[in-house]
Amino acid sequence: MRRAEKLPTGMQRNPSSHFVFRVSIVAISRLAGAAWQSLREWSGDAAYDRYLLIAGTRPGAAPLSRSDFYVEHLQRRYSRPSRCC
Amino acid sequence: MKRLLSIVLWFVISVAGAAALGAIALHRGERINATWFVLAAGCCYLVAYRFYSAFIAAHILALDDSRATPAERFDDGRDFVPTNKWVLLGHHFAAIAGPGPLVGPTLAAQFGYLPGTLWLIAGSVLGGCVQDFVILFCSIRRDGKSLGQMAREEVGRWGGFLAQLAILAIMVILLAVIALVVVNALKSSPWATFTLAMTIPIALLMGIYLRYWRVGRVLEASLFGFALVLFVVVAGQWVADSPSWARVFSLGGTTLAGAIIVYGFAASALPVWLLLAPRDYLSAFIKVGAILALAGGILLVRPDVQMPALTRFIDGTGPVFAGKIFPFCFITIACGAVSGFHSLVSSGTTPKMILREGHARLIGYGAMLMESFVGVMAMVAACSMPPGVYFAINSPAAIVGSTAEAASVTITAWGFPLLPGTMHELARSVGEQTLLNRAGGAPSLAVGMAQIFSSTIGGPRLMSIWYHFAIMFEALFILTVLDAGTRVGRFMIQDLSGHFWKPFGRTGWMPGILLSSGLIVGLWGYFLYQGVLDPLGGINSLWPLFGIANQLLAAVALVVATTILMKMGRWRWLWVTLAPMAALVAVTMTAAWQKIFSADPRLGFLSYASSLAAQIASGAVPAAKIAQTQRLIFNQRLDATVTAVLALMILALLADALRHWYALIVHRREPLLHESPYVATQWADGD
Numbered sequence: 007m008r009r010a011e012k013l014p015t016g017m018q019r020n021p022s023s024h025f026v027f028r029v030s031i032v033a034i035s036r037l038a039g040a041a042w043q044s045l046r047e048w049s050g051d052a053a054y055d056r057y058l059l060i061a062g063t064r065p066g067a068a069p070l071s072r073s074d075f076y077v078e079h080l081q082r083r084y085s086r087p088s089r090c091c
Numbered sequence: 092m093k094r095l096l097s098i099v100l101w102f103v104i105s106v107a108g109a110a111a112l113g114a115i116a117l118h119r120g121e122r123i124n125a126t127w128f129v130l131a132a133g134c135c136y137l138v139a140y141r142f143y144s145a146f147i148a149a150h151i152l153a154l155d156d157s158r159a160t161p162a163e164r165f166d167d168g169r170d171f172v173p174t175n176k177w178v179l180l181g182h183h184f185a186a187i188a189g190p191g192p193l194v195g196p197t198l199a200a201q202f203g204y205l206p207g208t209l210w211l212i213a214g215s216v217l218g219g220c221v222q223d224f225v226i227l228f229c230s231i232r233r234d235g236k237s238l239g240q241m242a243r244e245e246v247g248r249w250g251g252f253l254a255q256l257a258i259l260a261i262m263v264i265l266l267a268v269i270a271l272v273v274v275n276a277l278k279s280s281p282w283a284t285f286t287l288a289m290t291i292p293i294a295l296l297m298g299i300y301l302r303y304w305r306v307g308r309v310l311e312a313s314l315f316g317f318a319l320v321l322f323v324v325v326a327g328q329w330v331a332d333s334p335s336w337a338r339v340f341s342l343g344g345t346t347l348a349g350a351i352i353v354y355g356f357a358a359s360a361l362p363v364w365l366l367l368a369p370r371d372y373l374s375a376f377i378k379v380g381a382i383l384a385l386a387g388g389i390l391l392v393r394p395d396v397q398m399p400a401l402t403r404f405i406d407g408t409g410p411v412f413a414g415k416i417f418p419f420c421f422i423t424i425a426c427g428a429v430s431g432f433h434s435l436v437s438s439g440t441t442p443k444m445i446l447r448e449g450h451a452r453l454i455g456y457g458a459m460l461m462e463s464f465v466g467v468m469a470m471v472a473a474c475s476m477p478p479g480v481y482f483a484i485n486s487p488a489a490i491v492g493s494t495a496e497a498a499s500v501t502i503t504a505w506g507f508p509l510l511p512g513t514m515h516e517l518a519r520s521v522g523e524q525t526l527l528n529r530a531g532g533a534p535s536l537a538v539g540m541a542q543i544f545s546s547t548i549g550g551p552r553l554m555s556i557w558y559h560f561a562i563m564f565e566a567l568f569i570l571t572v573l574d575a576g577t578r579v580g581r582f583m584i585q586d587l588s589g590h591f592w593k594p595f596g597r598t599g600w601m602p603g604i605l606l607s608s609g610l611i612v613g614l615w616g617y618f619l620y621q622g623v624l625d626p627l628g629g630i631n632s633l634w635p636l637f638g639i640a641n642q643l644l645a646a647v648a649l650v651v652a653t654t655i656l657m658k659m660g661r662w663r664w665l666w667v668t669l670a671p672m673a674a675l676v677a678v679t680m681t682a683a684w685q686k687i688f689s690a691d692p693r694l695g696f697l698s699y700a701s702s703l704a705a706q707i708a709s710g711a712v713p714a715a716k717i718a719q720t721q722r723l724i725f726n727q728r729l730d731a732t733v734t735a736v737l738a739l740m741i742l743a744l745l746a747d748a749l750r751h752w753y754a755l756i757v758h759r760r761e762p763l764l765h766e767s768p769y770v771a772t773q774w775a776d777g778d
Contacts, residue, residue, distance in 0.1 A: 044175065044177065044178050044181075045310065046310060047174065047175065047178045048178050048181045048182060048185075049309045049310055049313065049372065049375070049376075050307075050309045050372070051307070051308060051309040051310045053307065054307050056168050056172060057168035057169060058168070059168065060166055060167060060168035061168060072306045072307055073302070073306050075307070076301070076302065076306050076307040076364065077302070077362075077364055078169075079169065080363045080364050080368045081363055082169065082170065083368075083440075084363045084367055084368065084371075084575060084578055084579075085578070085579070085582050085598070086237075086435075086439050086440075086579060086582075087258075087432070087435040087436060087439055087575075087576075087579050088186060088436070088439070088440060088575055088579075089186060089189060089371070089571060089572050089575045089576070090186055090187045090188070090189050090191070090426070090430065090432045090433055090435070090436055090572075091189045091190065091191040091265050091269070091425075091426050091430065091432050091572060091637075091641065
């Protein structure tokens with residue numbers, strides 16, 4: 007509120023517009039975050055994070071290292087038709 | 092009120108689609124704007140998705156969101172990974188969309204814009220999308236099993252065996268024909284050859300970065316890889332301008348074919364993380380980006396389509412490939428309308444990642460609609476250039492001559508005015524020596540794309556950069572299909588041979604790797620080499636073979652789908668898969684018959700071989716060329732044999748399926764479904 011009072015007349019932000027502004031910023035950043043996460047998942051960037059989530063819930067064998075997982079993941083992916091004509 | 096609004100909205104979309112289709116179908120004489128194509132395709136896809144796919148989902152497949160999918164039941168973070176439906180749509184689309192929907196429509200444009208466009212729209216909504224959707228559903232209900240496994244379980248041993256054989260056949264012919272497209276695009280083009288050659292060290296660099304430096308950081312690596320690719324596209328101009336460097340990168344057809352064969356072998360035998368995977372990451376980004384840019388460009392520029400609705404070549408005398416609209420338009424455009432290869436992806440990775448059964452509609456049916464739209468855009472890009480230019484680029488030298496002057500005389504006589512200066516000017520504007528006789532579709536599509544892009548950004552100054560960007564984009568993902576396909580072919584050969592000699596079946600055993608890589612590369616390399624030597628351009632022989640093989644696989648998939656629908660008791664709705672299957676069998680068998688037995692030497696393999704033999708017998712062939720002509724005769728007879736084998740496979744599959752269906756109809760056999768048992772989902776609705 008104190009900042010709003012310093013603004014020239016006619017440019018002062020009322021509490022409701024301030025609220026709308028903050029909500030918009032939060033919505034945009036959430037949207038950008040979701041888009042980024044989707045891009046990571048689509049490209050395979052997030053594959054190891056996803057694997058750790060599952061491997062962490064399984065008792066027994068220790069999860070693969072990032073490096074081992076990467077090589078194994080590629081071996082499996084490119085041993086069957088993965089790209090079409 | 093909401094229902095009323097929905098009815099009005101769908102009524103408006105349907106009327107707009109019908110009007111746009113009517114406009115492109117009935118328009119004659121004057122040019123027509125590309126907006127009509129986008130409107131017609133877009134509205135038809137929306138209506139088909141909203142009504143037809145919903146009908147299939149609800150009444151035929153009865154998708155059940157309360158049922159746990161394989162991704163939920165077997166979630167291991169590796170193969171079975173529950174994935175957001177929009178992310179999976181992107182995955183699936185990137186996997187199914189290859190060079191086919193770009194090259195096929197470009198080649199089929201020789202009939203005019205109408206036959207190919209109608210087939211792209213009708214073929215996809217009634218055939219291709221149905222195949223992808225139903226096979227995806229069947230695989231989800233069977234724990235993500237492959238098409239071959241489902242064929243074996245649901246149809247019989249024969250069906251499974253034929254599916255395996257069809258996959259290997261399509262792989263060999265597909266790899267040969269797409270490699271030929273690359274050869275024809277790079278021939279005598281130092282700029283394009285340099286650019287594509289440089290993508291190999293870029294991929295190697297990315298591979299090392301991803302393996303040792305920043306393990307698995309795909310986005311970072313793709314970003315710097317993309318920046319380097321853009322740099323080499325620009326740097327290619329400097330190479331082309333330098334006489335000494337231009338000489339190094341100006342390669343003929345046979346040298347390029349040899350280089351691609353060596354590359355295919357290396358990509359198959361080298362560790363996957365070093366070359367294949369990083370190139371695939373790079374290619375996926377550029378592919379999706381370029382397709383979106385092309386869509387945006389067409390919407391912004393709204394070019395006029397200059398090709399007539401129908402050309403004189405509907406009579407089968409086309410210079411790009413011989414044969415009438417039926418069956419050859421339907422064989423030439425496989426991907427984009429109906430592609431059997433998609434059934435391998437729909438029964439491969441995707442069913443193991445799907446979160447809910449209900450998502451199969453968006454991913455199976457929707458992704459294929461997107462691919463069909465890519466085909467329509469390729470058709471627009473090819474048809475928006477002057478028809479004379481289109482035929483000059485895509486016709487072989489044996490038909491139009493190898494100089495701009497000769498081509499101009501022949502093509503103008505066909506009724507498509509072309510000045511010799513036009514081809515010189517066009518070649519100069521895109522930074523090439525010549526654009527004549529570049530059969531294969533890639534260069535003409537690149538010219539079309541460059542014209543659209545340069546009308547949006549940069550104007551004529553950037554025409555050459557856009558052209559080489561488009562060539563690089565096409566060649567890059569063609570080579571990605573080539574190396575991924577060669578590797579899968581290698582595994583299939585090792586798997587098959589492992590039954591006879593166990594060590595050969597071990598995928599990590601180096602002699603086995605080298606031998607099987609050599610075998611698969613040798614198989615497609617032979618067809619590639621014969622295509623390069625073919626005076627009719629190679630595409631004339633190989634593309635129809637590829638179309639027949641691809642549609643054979645689609646027939647296998649639709650037979651499996653029909654059998655499963657029978658066992659599910661959906662007798663009333665069998666036509667949904669049966670009708671496209673019958674159409675494909677009719678198309679494939681007619682095309683196979685004509686390719687083998689037609690009396691026209693440009694169409695029939697055997698008559699071409701006979702005419703060449705007659706030329707040798709009459710002494711019309713110079714002594715120096717007799718050996719080469721005899722090799723051509725052998726190749727034509729080999730192509731005839733391969734086509735006959737593919738046709739026999741279709742007949743054998745049909746006979747086996749009919750026998751099986753008859754047993755089901757007369758209740759001689761129990762309709763035993765091999766579905767996995769129902770397990771209720773543990774996830775809430777919002778998951």
